[in-house]
Amino acid sequence: MKPVTFTIEEANALLPELQEDLIKLQLLTQQFEMKFELLHQLTKQRREGTLPEGPEASDPFFELETQLEFMRMEVELAIGNFERKGVLLKMINPGLIDFPSVLNGEEILICWKQGEERAAYYHGYEDGYKARKRYPDAGLAN
Structure with a gap:
């Protein structure tokens, strides 16, 4: 199957x-990190012997580990949704998304960073975000 490529207009329409x-x-991911930190703190308390134990104390580890595993699967599914749409999620926070494209016969990546109004920059596949350039006529794209 041929990889999806986007025009600047298509990229901005999908944005x-x-x-x-x-x-x-x-x-x-923020919720995952908070729960992971809670699990870390509980593990530390157990190691230090300050976590309540006994029949009346519930096992907080099972519930937290189950929630974390479910959330991990949700994160993987969400990341996969970007891939299924044909875009490259480069960074979650702040968001950085690349759209495979072709400009003047050269394969490029149209680049969008969270906070920007529209995708208006590009860079080569081997170049990174720091090497991005203004897309020609990007100000005229819808």
Whole structure:
């Protein structure tokens, strides 16, 4: 199957949907990190012997580990949704998304960073974000 390529117009048309998906993913990863930190603190308390034990104390580890595993699967699914749409999620926070494209016969990546109004930059596959250049006529794209 041939990889998806985008025009600058197609990239910008898809951007609102991707921004929504990105915000959901960011919230999910934030929740995951908070639960992971709680698990870390509980593990530390158990190691130090300050975690209540006995029949009346519930096992917080099972519930937290189960929640974390479910959240991990949700994160993987959300990341996979970007791939299924043909875009490259380069960074979750702040969001950085690349759209495979072709400009003047050269394969490039149209680049968007969270906070920018639209995708208006590009760089080569071997170049990174720091090497990005203004896309020709990007100010005229919808």
